[in-house]
Amino acid sequence: MSKAELDQVVKASAALINEQDVELAAIEVEAQIEGRAWNMNQPLNMIAYEDQI
């Protein structure tokens, strides 16, 4: 996939953005960031396979 084709995906996706999706996402972002339900996930440090065996 060329850069122009990748840009085209961005352009096509942007044209499909709708207000309702954005409003729903905004509610979640606000609740998770402000309300701190979200940040429980903490670091996801990776032990490599060879470090386990």
Next chain:
Amino acid sequence: MIFQTSFDAQIKTILTLTATTHPEGASECATLSGLAARYRNFLATLKQRPISEVELKPTFVMDADAQARLSRLFSNDSLLDDKAQACVISSANDPDNERKRRLVTGAVNQLAQHSPQHAALFDIIITDILLCSSSVARGGSTSQAIGLIWMNPGPDYHRSDVVEILVHELTHHALFLDELRYAHYNYSVLFDSSTWTTSAILNIPRPLDKVLHSIVVAAEVLLFREQCSGHLSAPRVHPPTHLMLEQLRESIQSTKRTLSRYPQAFRPRATQLLLHAASVLDEVRPTEGCAQ
């Protein structure tokens, strides 16, 4: 997470998140660089850490003070060992940084050759790469610093091993963003250790949020091997394909059993991702022995 959703879906999630704080211009965004600028603007509004809005591609954190500050974000989660308060990164001033930087740069280029879509997403989503040493882990992501990844490739790692680290950390980040958009868990349920379930990569009991991450990451790495890089004969970062497939199946089954007892632990989007990861397993047909 491209193979489990689509490149378009990932782009739409980033665009939608940027529109939550900066709706103007979202529907006219027409390029990857335009999206990267919007994304960095969005990250800045989260106020997790300073975000460069000048650079539009990932940059290595080489300043010693910044390394020390950012390395503290990768504290142990208590599941890796019993030093719950310990910092995982042992040295911010790593004399091996230059080798690691060359190796990671080469791996980023190889990622682009294997999958331009993964590379394009990596260039947007990952803003900073921290290279520091550690005796307990080879890399990491944290929801406390979206856009930042830490990498600590071993001295004997091949470029293809490092590509798998990139796919691994990119998938964690795609999940962070997906969670921000849709919400995945009821965290109050996850604190109860009776809900902990076997993870797909470490193969130990972990909280369900980390288990879903492990499942989606393992599925993405397997699909990446299947469709892009080939099945490595002696992988260092993740288990060999046959073993990872086995662990992934067990982890998915174990998670389904847990969810049958605690259905409220996952919100609908998390269940959807779990079922989708389960559905792609048949696409992986390991024929190991490819060149490193």
